Structure formats: structure tokens, C-alpha cells
Amino acid sequence: MKVLSKLFWTFFRIGLFTFGGGLAMIPLVQNEVVDKKKWLTDDEMNDIIAIAEATPGVIAVNTATFVGYKMGKFWGSLIATIGVVLPSLIVICIIAYFFHDFLEIPVVAAVFKGIRIGVAVLIFNAAFKMFKKIDKTIVNYIIIIIALGLSLFTNINSILIIILGAVIGIISQVILTREKEDTDA
Amino acid sequence: MLKLLELFITFFIIGLFTIGGGYAMIPMINDTVIEKGWLTLEELYNFIAIAESSPGPFAVNTATLVGFSQFPDAPILGAVITTAGVVLPSFIIILLIAKYIHHFLDKKIVRWSLDGIKATVVGLIIAVFISMVITNIFGGAIGLENIDLYAIIITVIIFTISLVFKKKVGPIPLIILSGILGFVFYYLL
Numbered sequence: 001m002k003v004l005s006k007l008f009w010t011f012f013r014i015g016l017f018t019f020g021g022g023l024a025m026i027p028l029v030q031n032e033v034v035d036k037k038k039w040l041t042d043d044e045m046n047d048i049i050a051i052a053e054a055t056p057g058v059i060a061v062n063t064a065t066f067v068g069y070k071m072g073k074f075w076g077s078l079i080a081t082i083g084v085v086l087p088s089l090i091v092i093c094i095i096a097y098f099f100h101d102f103l104e105i106p107v108v109a110a111v112f113k114g115i116r117i118g119v120a121v122l123i124f125n126a127a128f129k130m131f132k133k134i135d136k137t138i139v140n141y142i143i144i145i146i147a148l149g150l151s152l153f154t155n156i157n158s159i160l161i162i163i164l165g166a167v168i169g170i171i172s173q174v175i176l177t178r179e180k181e182d183t184d185a
Numbered sequence: 186m187l188k189l190l191e192l193f194i195t196f197f198i199i200g201l202f203t204i205g206g207g208y209a210m211i212p213m214i215n216d217t218v219i220e221k222g223w224l225t226l227e228e229l230y231n232f233i234a235i236a237e238s239s240p241g242p243f244a245v246n247t248a249t250l251v252g253f254s255q256f257p258d259a260p261i262l263g264a265v266i267t268t269a270g271v272v273l274p275s276f277i278i279i280l281l282i283a284k285y286i287h288h289f290l291d292k293k294i295v296r297w298s299l300d301g302i303k304a305t306v307v308g309l310i311i312a313v314f315i316s317m318v319i320t321n322i323f324g325g326a327i328g329l330e331n332i333d334l335y336a337i338i339i340t341v342i343i344f345t346i347s348l349v350f351k352k353k354v355g356p357i358p359l360i361i362l363s364g365i366l367g368f369v370f371y372y373l374l
Contacts, residue, residue, distance in 0.1 A: 015240070015241050015242075016240050016241070017240060018240065018241065018242065019237075019238075019239075019240060019241075019357070025242070051279070051282060053205070054204075054295070054296075054299050055204070055275060055278050055279065055282070056200060056201050056202060056203050056204050056274050056275050056278065057200065057203065057244075057272070057274065057275020057276075057278070057279070058207065058242040058243075058244050058245060058272075058275070059242075060242050061242065061245070061272055061275055061276070062275055062279050065275070065276050065279040065280060065283070066279050066282075066283055069279070069280060069283040069284070070283065074280070077276070077279075077280055077283070078276075081272065081276055085241075085245055085268060085272055087240055087241055088239070088240065088241025088242065088245045088246050088249055088268070089245075089249055089264060089265065089268055091239055091240055091241065092235070092236075092239055092241070092246050092249040092250055092253065092264070093249065093253055093260070093261055093264050095235060095239060096235075096249075096250055096253040096254065096260065096264075097253075097260070099231075099235070103231075106372065107368065107372055109371075110367050110368050110370075110371035110372035111364040111365075111367045111368050111372075112231055112234070112364070112367065113367045113371050114339055114363045114364050114365070114366045114367015114368065114369075114370065114371065115230075115231070115234045115360055115363050115364045115367060116227065116230040116231065116234070116321065117321045117336050117339045117340055117343070117363055117366075117367070118234075118339065118343045118359055118360055118362065118363025118364070118366075119230050119233045119234050119237075119317070119360070119363075120314060120317040120318050120321060120340060121340070121343045121344050121347050121359060121363075122233070122237060122356050122359060122360070123208065123211065123233075123310060123313055123314045123317060124311075124314045124344075125347060125356075126206060126208035126310055127208070127307055127310040127311045127314060129206070130205055130206060130208075130209075130303065130306060130307045130310065131307045133205075133303070134300065134303050134304050134307065135300065139304075140300070140304040141304075143301060143304035143305055143308065144304050144305075144307050144308040144311070145308065146305075146308065147304070147305040147306075147307070147308025147309050147312070148308040148309070148311050148312050149308075151212065151308065151309050151312035151313075152312045152315060152316065157216045157217075158202075158212040158213045158215070158216045158309050159198065159202050159213060159216070161305060161308075161309060162202050162204075162302055162305050162306065162309070164305070165301040165302050165304060165305025165306075165308075166298035166299075166301045166302050166305075167298075167301070168301050169297045169298050169299070169300045169301015169302065169304070170294060170297045170298050170301065172301075173293070173297040173300075174297075
């Protein structure tokens, strides 16, 4: 029982004090979970980062689920995950509650018109950050261009495009590996 | 009731494919929530700004905001449903990895498909960026008479600052600055 409440409050704190998500939240998670609580070793933390990068979802949430499972099996993972998500849920609901009326004020509407323009730059930065992390291979450039073209000029759903990207990723690697084996042999 | 279920499934699928960072969900929200008319583009952009500048993971915040906005009679229920939907896929996957698949990342096919997905997401997000800039500058229809000169100026200023200072300027200062520019151009002028 004590473990569960500790899990809950630790991850509640992590959820409350991380902004933006992604890799930016790793130092905070590391400090809480590895340095202070010693729930994970450094190696395990690195594994989680690698897994989080390679699976859907958010690093903070993935860490919560993983640590929760390690410390308290299924219930531990559930409690830790709820803990990390709850601050967002509460804070965002409060903001959303006031936001609509707030936008009716002309000054606020003007401010948000500016903000919506700035958000485009945030989106560009997000794309650039992701671009820096992938291997600069011809296959990847081709995938980026296909995804960009399909998204801009057709009505094909993004999820289908993502699945197509995964398929191209697999097929191209299979072909490349086979060619390499041929030249090696 | 039906819409609750529809929202849950939509965000479950979005959660399942949000790989490589929270922004990966934006093209999918575009194709589902916007396409269905549940949200306007303008509202989505407001939400992105709020999600970035509030505590908590971006993906969770965005899901909560969309859910909250969909049920005026029971907004919190809507928020809980979309948040649960977006988190559940990674919860299940991590649980499976923790329990059974210790060498998940050693599987070649997993790595290869992930490489493909990450490159795809880059393309999809650039597409969102392009259509966003077009919407900001031209509004609804592309044409010389619709050009919003202030929008071009704000885009150029924010873009330049973010390029010049690179890592030193986080998303929140950029949001604040574009808010100030919005105030100056659309309210004062």
C-alpha cells in the first residue's frame, strides 16, 4: 500500500513539473526515479528512454508504467500512470473552462491570433528536431518526400501514410541487407 | 454516448501512432477531429499553444483539451475519455514489454519499421507546417487580395528569432513573444 501511494505522488509531481514532454523531461524523471528513489538503475533508465523513443507515447508516461510495474506489478503501473497524467488533466480542465470566455475579450483574441502564427514555427521546430534524430539516408529522404507529398496533395489519412512509411522502412532494409550479403558472398 | 465511444477510439488510434514525439499527433488530429468538423483549425492551434505552455506532456494536454471541448454538458468526462484513449496504447505496450518482451528493441523488423515511421512523421509534420503558414497568411482562400501582411511579419520575426537563438529559446518564450506581436499588430495598430 505504501509503495502504491509513493508511486502515485512521485509521478504526480513529475507530471506537474514537466513542460512540453519528450526528451526535455528526462532530467526530472531521472532525478526523481533514479537518484532520489533508486527505483531504477542508470542502465534501466537508458533502456526506458530507448523503449520510449521506439514505442508510441510519452516518455513520462512510459517511465511511469514501467517503474510502476517493476515496483508493484499491474496495480503499480496503473497507479503510477494515473499519477503522471492527473496533473495535466486537472490543470488543463481548469484552463479550458475559462478559456472560451477569455477569448471573447478583444485584446485576448488579438494576442491569440499572434500566438497561432507563432505556433507554426513551433511545429517547424518539432519537425526539425525529429529530422536531426533520423539517419540521413536516401531511403529516409525519399520517405519524407513521399509523406510530405501524399499529405499535401491527397486526402489519404496520416495513419495510412505512417503505415506505408513503416512498410517502406522494412522493405528497403530487407533489400539493402540482401544486397550486402550478396556482395559479401 | 456514441460520440464518446468515437472519441475514445479516435484517440486510442492516435495514441497508438504517436511515435517520435507529441507533435506526431498533430497531422492525425488534422485528419480525424478536424475532418469530422469537431474542431476548427483555429481552435486546434490555440490548443497547441496552451498544451505547450501548461504543465504535463504535450500529447496528454492536447488530448485533454480536445476532449474537454467536445461535450459542453460533461466536459470533464470528455477530457477523461480522450486522455485515457491516448495513454492506453502506450500503457498496454509498456506493460507487455515489461512482462514478456525484454528484447523488444533487438527485433530487426521493429527497428526497421520504426525508422520508416520516424521519417514519415517528419514529412507529415512539415506538411502541417506548410498548410499552417498558408492558412495564417491567406486565411481561407489563396489569393493576393487575402494576404495578411501582419501574419507574414510575425512569422518572419518568430522564425528569425528561433533560427538565430536555436536551442536557447524554448517554446514558451516564443509563444509569449508571438502573443505580444499579436497584441501590437492586431490590437494596437
